[in-house]
Amino acid sequence: MKKVVITGAAGFLGSHLAKEVVKQGHQVIGLDNFSTGKAENIRELSDSGFFTCIACDVAEEDVRFMPALSGIDEIYHMASPASPKFYQADPFATIRVNTIGTANMLELARRNNAKLVFTSTSEAYGDPEVHPQPEEYRGNVNTWGPRACYDEAKRLGEVFCYEYAHRYGSRVKVARIFNTYSAGLRNDDGRVISNFVTQALNGHDITIYGDGTQTRSFCYVDDTVRGLLLMMERDEANGQLINLGNPVEISVMEVAHLVKSLAQSSSKLTYNPLPQDDPKVRRPVIDKAKALLGWEPFIDLREGLRLTIEAYQAQRP
Ligand code: NAD
Ligand code: UDP
Numbered sequence: 001m002k003k004v005v006i007t008g009a010a011g012f013l014g015s016h017l018a019k020e021v022v023k024q025g026h027q028v029i030g031l032d033n034f035s036t037g038k039a040e041n042i043r044e045l046s047d048s049g050f051f052t053c054i055a056c057d058v059a060e061e062d063v064r065f066m067p068a069l070s071g072i073d074e075i076y077h078m079a080s081p082a083s084p085k086f087y088q089a090d091p092f093a094t095i096r097v098n099t100i101g102t103a104n105m106l107e108l109a110r111r112n113n114a115k116l117v118f119t120s121t122s123e124a125y126g127d128p129e130v131h132p133q134p135e136e137y138r139g140n141v142n143t144w145g146p147r148a149c150y151d152e153a154k155r156l157g158e159v160f161c162y163e164y165a166h167r168y169g170s171r172v173k174v175a176r177i178f179n180t181y182s183a184g185l186r187n188d189d190g191r192v193i194s195n196f197v198t199q200a201l202n203g204h205d206i207t208i209y210g211d212g213t214q215t216r217s218f219c220y221v222d223d224t225v226r227g228l229l230l231m232m233e234r235d236e237a238n239g240q241l242i243n244l245g246n247p248v249e250i251s252v253m254e255v256a257h258l259v260k261s262l263a264q265s266s267s268k269l270t271y272n273p274l275p276q277d278d279p280k281v282r283r284p285v286i287d288k289a290k291a292l293l294g295w296e297p298f299i300d301l302r303e304g305l306r307l308t309i310e311a312y313q314a315q316r317p
Helices: 012-023 039-046 084-089 091-112 148-167 192-202 221-233 252-262 287-293 301-315
Strands: 003-007 027-032 051-055 074-077 115-121 172-177 206-209 215-217 240-244 249-251 269-272
Touching: 003 012, 003 091, 012 027, 012 039, 012 221, 039 051, 074 091, 074 221, 084 091, 084 148, 091 115, 091 148, 115 148, 115 221, 148 172, 172 221, 192 206, 192 252, 192 301, 206 252, 215 252, 221 240, 221 287, 240 287, 249 252, 252 269, 252 301
Parallel strands: 003 027, 003 074, 027 051, 074 115, 115 172, 172 240, 206 269
Antiparallel strands: 215 249
């Protein structure tokens, strides 16, 4: 049995990953300040006897010397708001958790000779001028705008990872995750799939930002979680930065129509202003993930949305 730390375990991705790690028979210690995470995401896990969650801010508390964390084998450092709505609400917290928080977790990994996966983001490519995006593309991030607190903090987090891998030989891996979805996102999360599904099911207007021609590539959570587990497991991923995402690209407008039709909704589409610096296109090149991890996504958007809508429907009072 391995002792695995997951920061951000009460969040969307962290809680899905924690369930999988516990299912594989390991002990999980979550670290979460519940800023965007929900206690209900981990309620079932907490009853399993193999999961505990320590309430703390990984950027503020000196987690390196926490007695509960001695002898750990693996760390997934996932703590950080991910929805633009939340990461922009407290930009300084966003910057701290992805920089100081990452440095703290890397040091904890080094002291324990533990492996570490850092969840970076496709936002590291900014509003890309190279399309689709391979890992070698250096990105087009505006440092002087509302998304910079997230994009640049993740990029600096990656730099910390690079230095620990190259100076200390730490077994560190960086996952650049592209838009991941499923049920389990907060209804007020603000990201496009949770907004559209919630709006469609409640008969509210579906809010398209801009003209809806901007694109994203959506990956179902089970595929992303499988990719993260493989990154941790495979030595080939040590010291590597790897895209994890579904390479099938779709416009926001098409997503709105698909959700509306799958939810059999009579909602109208409405148009709101496009947020500043909203990337126009986004699609991962996943050759590296295929080669190093043997990973590619299996669940297509129609099937993933069907599962998501079904789960949201089941949760409704
Ligand atoms: P989320 O907001 O649902 O979860 C983040 C979790 O981190 C929450 O439980 C929150 O309370 C916790 N947290 C935030 N700051 C913290 C701090 N200082 N100390 C301790 N805990 C803290 O977001 P998510 O979608 O689950 O994303 C998880 C990770 O994956 C993030 O690092 C995010 O940047 C990355 N990511 C996610 C996506 C995606 O599409 N979901 C895409 C790219 C990258
Ligand atoms: N978006 C939208 N309506 C919404 C929420 C988001 O049109 O209610 C758009 C947003 O402007 C962006 C895309 O959907 O172009 C994905 O947004 P999200 O916040 O999910 O993630 P991002 O990829 O921008 O970080």
